[in-house]
Amino acid sequence: MKILIMDDDEALRYMLTEIFTFVGWEPKAFPNGREGIKEFLSHGADIILVDYHMPEIDGLETVRLIREHDQLVPILVLTVDERQEIADRFLDEGATDFALKPVKAPDLIARVQLHKRLLDMTKTVQATPKFQYEVFVTKGISQSTLSYIERYLAASEEPSTVEEISHELGLATPTVYRYLTYLVHNGKVQPLPSYQKMGRPKNRYHWIE
Structure with a gap:
């Protein structure tokens, strides 16, 4: 490589x-x-x-x-x-x-x-005959990364924080937050405030589609 x-x-x-x-x-x-x-x-x-x-x-x-x-x-x-x-x-x-x-x-x-691995998956999908695949869903949101996060959220039984998702998926926290914001805006994910013993409440994200 x-x-x-x-x-x-x-x-x-x-x-x-x-x-x-x-x-x-x-x-x-x-x-x-x-x-x-x-x-x-x-x-x-x-x-x-x-x-x-x-x-x-x-x-x-x-x-x-x-x-x-x-x-x-x-x-x-x-x-x-x-x-x-x-x-x-x-x-x-x-x-x-x-x-x-x-x-x-x-x-x-x-x-x-x-x-x-995500790149190889994208290339495999693009090579499928008669299949139209958009690399970027919208500005700043790639299809492969979005699908990766969506699959994780859909399979999770409990809501997760940005940090938990970042740790589990191996993506940077700012990247995860950007994609979660996009999913919330499009009605696929719901943010649920989780109140801590100290400090401001931290959102947990729940797949709702």
């Missing part, structure tokens, strides 16, 4: 290259989005990792430019910023998911494997 890494942190590029090489994958690392995009357009990739803050072309612009050429390749954003508004901007541009810094090797490997 070929993985493109775009990050201006030399130490992180080295660490990620070592991690992916140890697993048996083929990583190629670049210090900015401009060089990474050039490599992708020339030789492709199975998974792309993009840093948020980079010189020349930042992560948001990098994601946007990649999506102009390829709607399928999974793009994971490397970031220390967990704010939902930042996540929403990246998802709007076509990012697939997030990997929070500092990077933990087991979590990152599992997340890459997950999105490769």
Whole structure:
């Protein structure tokens, strides 16, 4: 599996290259989005990792430019910023998911494997004769990730929090929250306030379709 890494942190590029090489994958690392995009357009990739803050072309612009050429390749954003508004901007541009810094090797490997499986499923469906498959349901919502979350919620006997769903599915919390918001808006999921001993109530999400 070929993985493109775009990050201006030399130490992180080295660490990620070592991690992916140890697993048996083929990583190629670049210090900015401009060089990474050039490599992708020339030789492709199975998974792309993009840093948020980079010189020349930042992560948001990098994601946007990649999506102009390829709607399928999974793009994971490397970031220390967990704010939902930042996540929403990246998802709007076509990012697939997030990997929070500092990077933990087991979590990152599992997340890459997950999105490769989802990509393979999408390609299999697209190859089905006479079957029309939309990669993105709407802006920031991919069909494969949406179906993955829907299947989990439909099979769950008890309502779950964003954090519980994130842990069980191996998706970043901001990604899960964005998809749950979409499902609530479309009447497929109901948020149920769960009152804690301390702090504000936390929603649990229940599949109602």
